[in-house]
Amino acid sequence: MRRFPTLPRLAAAPPRAVEEAIRVGGLAGAKAKAILSALGRLNEERGGYTLDFLADMPLAEARAHLTSFPGVGVKTANVVLLFSFRREAFPVDTHVLRVAKRLGLVPQNATLARAALLVEPHVPAGEHAPLHLNMIRLGREICRPRNPRHDECPLLPVCPEGKRSVKPPMSMDGQVPRRGQDGRVPRRSGRPGAAKPGRRERPPGTPRP
Numbered sequence: 266m267r268r269f270p271t272l273p274r275l276a277a278a279p280p281r282a283v284e285e286a287i288r289v290g291g292l293a294g295a296k297a298k299a300i301l302s303a304l305g306r307l308n309e310e311r312g313g314y315t316l317d318f319l320a321d322m323p324l325a326e327a328r329a330h331l332t333s334f335p336g337v338g339v340k341t342a343n344v345v346l347l348f349s350f351r352r353e354a355f356p357v358d359t360h361v362l363r364v365a366k367r368l369g370l371v372p373q374n375a376t377l378a379r380a381a382l383l384v385e386p387h388v389p390a391g392e393h394a395p396l397h398l399n400m401i402r403l404g405r406e407i408c409r410p411r412n413p414r415h416d417e418c419p420l421l422p423v424c425p426e427g428k429r430s431v432k433p434p435m436s437m438d439g440q441v442p443r444r445g446q447d448g449r450v451p452r453r454s455g456r457p458g459a460a461k462p463g464r465r466e467r468p469p470g471t472p473r474p
């Protein structure tokens with residue numbers, strides 16, 4: 266923003282200068298080219314550097330318009346529509362995709378774009394941003410790619426993958442304990458052979474009554 270304080274200044278900048286300014290984010294060459302090409306097209310087609318016209322377009326049309334720019338996929342388009350235009354678009358990144366697959370919300374072979382379009386219509390109005398942000402957080406902190414923390418997960422009761430993965434410990438008599446309604450295996454109380462509640466233990470050496 267310091268180097269290119271306005272969009273016309275950015276649009277007129279040499280590609281090398283744009284590339285240099287965004288180098289820290291990686292793939293700077295391709296991104297600089299995509300940014301300058303998008304600005305050039307916007308100016309040519311709309312006579313300015315604004316996307317405000319997207320606000321009044323049907324959602325699918327607005328998304329199709331954005332993804333027609335080189336380098337813009339469904340995830341990026343949905344981020345713009347959700348956070349800049351408050352539209353009911355649902356961005357799916359790798360964390361959201363992993364959580365959605367494990368929860369059985371989308372098929373195992375779903376791509377980011379397919380998963381976004383499958384989940385989006387089922388999200389209640391006004392919940393797209395909170396759901397997106399919470400699924401990212403869950404994916405980073407609990408439903409991690411490796412060693413997911415199923416036992417600490419609030420979604421375990423409704424998660425097929427979590428229930429499959431949490432192996433119930435074998436009891437002393439070789440029985441597999443039943444899961445509770447929350448999908449968790451109840452903790453065993455007391456040590457093996459402990460007296461049942463309500464029954465008094467007889468001190469060692471004392472005769473039976």
Ligand code: SF4
Nearest residue numbers: 408415418421424427
């Ligand atoms: S129960 Fe496990 S697999 Fe399911 S969402 Fe939670 S951490 Fe992920």
